[in-house]
Amino acid sequence: MRILLTFLALFSFGLLAQEQVPYTVYLKAGAILTKITDKSEMILSKGIYAKVLEINAKRKEVFNVYDKNNIAQYLVSAVGIVEIAEDAKILPSLDPLKEYPAKSSFKAINKLAQFDSQLSLHFDSLQVSELNNIYNDQTSSVLSSRYELRTLYVSNLPIEFGFVLNYQSAYWKNDIEEVKLSILTFGPQFKYNFFVNEDLNFHALMSSEVAPIYQGSTALYNDKYSAIILDFGIESEWATSLGKFEIGGHLRHHKVSLTKSNRENLELLPKELSLNSLGVMIGYKMDWDL
Numbered sequence: 001m002r003i004l005l006t007f008l009a010l011f012s013f014g015l016l017a018q019e020q021v022p023y024t025v026y027l028k029a030g031a032i033l034t035k036i037t038d039k040s041e042m043i044l045s046k047g048i049y050a051k052v053l054e055i056n057a058k059r060k061e062v063f064n065v066y067d068k069n070n071i072a073q074y075l076v077s078a079v080g081i082v083e084i085a086e087d088a089k090i091l092p093s094l095d096p097l098k099e100y101p102a103k104s105s106f107k108a109i110n111k112l113a114q115f116d117s118q119l120s121l122h123f124d125s126l127q128v129s130e131l132n133n134i135y136n137d138q139t140s141s142v143l144s145s146r147y148e149l150r151t152l153y154v155s156n157l158p159i160e161f162g163f164v165l166n167y168q169s170a171y172w173k174n175d176i177e178e179v180k181l182s183i184l185t186f187g188p189q190f191k192y193n194f195f196v197n198e199d200l201n202f203h204a205l206m207s208s209e210v211a212p213i214y215q216g217s218t219a220l221y222n223d224k225y226s227a228i229i230l231d232f233g234i235e236s237e238w239a240t241s242l243g244k245f246e247i248g249g250h251l252r253h254h255k256v257s258l259t260k261s262n263r264e265n266l267e268l269l270p271k272e273l274s275l276n277s278l279g280v281m282i283g284y285k286m287d288w289d290l
Contacts, residue, residue, distance in 0.1 A: 022051040022066045023085065031080025033065060036072060044080075052081065112290040114154040115162070118246060120283030122146035126170050128181070130273045131216065134223060134258070137174040144170035144181070144277070152191055154287075164189040164207050164231075177218040185209035185229050198239070205233040205250075214256065224260040225273075229253065237285060246283035252276065 027033075027050050033042045051070070052063040063081060064072035126144045131137070145168070152162030168183040187209035195202040211227040235248030254275035263269065 020053065020057070022053045022064075022070060024049055025052050025063075026082040026084050027065070027076065028080050028082060031076055033074040033076050033080075035074055036064075042074075049084075052076065114287070114289045115151055116154055116160075116285055116287050117149070117151045118283045118285045120148040120150075120246065120281045122148060122168075122250065122279050122281040124168070124250075124252070124277040124279030126168075126181075126277040127275055128170070128172070130270070130275060131179075134261075134263075134269055135174060135179050135216070135218070136176055137172075137179070139172050139174060142170045142172045144168055144279075146279070148281070148283070150189055152189065158193050160191040160193075162189055162191075163187070164209065166209065166229075177220070179216060179218055181216050182213060183211055183215075183227070183229075184213035185211045185227070187229075189231075200239070201237050203235055203237070205231070205235065207231040221261065221263050223258060223263070225256045226259050227254055227256045229255070233281075235281070235283075244285040244287075246285055247281065249278070249280050251278050 027044055027048050029044055029047045031044045031047075033044065034040070035042070051066040053066070053072075054060045055062045055064060055075075061078050063076050063078065065074040065076050067073050122145065124144045124146055125141050127141045128137075129140045132139065146166055147168075148164060148166050150162060150164035152160040154160055163186065165186045166184070168181075168185075170181040172179055187207055189205060189207035191203050191205050193201055193203045207230075209229045209231065211225070211229065214225040214227040216223040216225070230253045231250055232252075233248055233250035235246050238245045238247070254273075254277070256273040256275060258269060258271050258273070261269070
């Protein structure tokens with residue numbers, strides 16, 4: 001009989017020990033958690049899953065709430081607990097106390113990098129008065145069109161970095177000849193987002209571009225220049241059902257040097273020139289990733 005009583009006692013103790021393992025429950029919104037160390041209280045603003053263990057296994061009125069290291073940190077009453085032992089069996093095997101990264105806004109996983117690309121059409125007022133000595137003209141400014149393609153790397157920082165490509169053309173006619181100006185530039189560009197919300201944001205842009213093609217031509221003459229162009233812009237982005245559109249304005253400064261021409265008396269022509277343009281633009285933006 002003594003052996004039987006001993007076996008029953010050990011078996012009961014084993015069952016009790018099994019029950020004394022923290023298990024997962026759902027803590028309801030509004031549940032009051034009392035800090036064990038200083039008795040301060042915290043009210044849950046939303047429901048959470050947590051591991052708990054009753055202080056008294058028979059009464060189940062007050063529970064310890066454990067952290068991810070299985071250390072009791074809070075007390076909670078049974079009123080704030082929903083038992084989910086049976087429901088948890090059909091849930092994915094995720095640790096309720098582990099912090100998982102937020103779902104990507106790009107709706108993709110395992111991405112190496114995110115980018116945005118934009119195609120824009122600019123209408124610039126280009127000051128050409130410093131070219132008058134070359135083209136025997138008195139024109140102060142002309143309307144030009146400019147096509148821009150840029151791609152920027154998107155990070156968690158407010159500043160984005162990438163490259164921009166521009167092609168600009170302008171035509172004007174004086175008393176003697178018709179002049180065509182063609183400009184192709186590329187270079188690094190920086191973008192700073194200074195106002196962002198769900199449907200609208202504003203950003204500033206700056207780029208420094210070199211010109212592999214900066215050429216003025218007429219029926220008789222062909223003039224080639226080297227140039228560095230600084231660009232400063234302010235744009236706003238609008239999210240629509242058709243995608244993201246951009247509108248804004250840009251100021252561009254052209255530092256130009258005449259390098260080659262088939263004109264006579266080339267030594268009399270100005271060698272260093274400075275041109276400016278101011279314009280408006282509209283663009284379409286696309287987000288993509290690798």
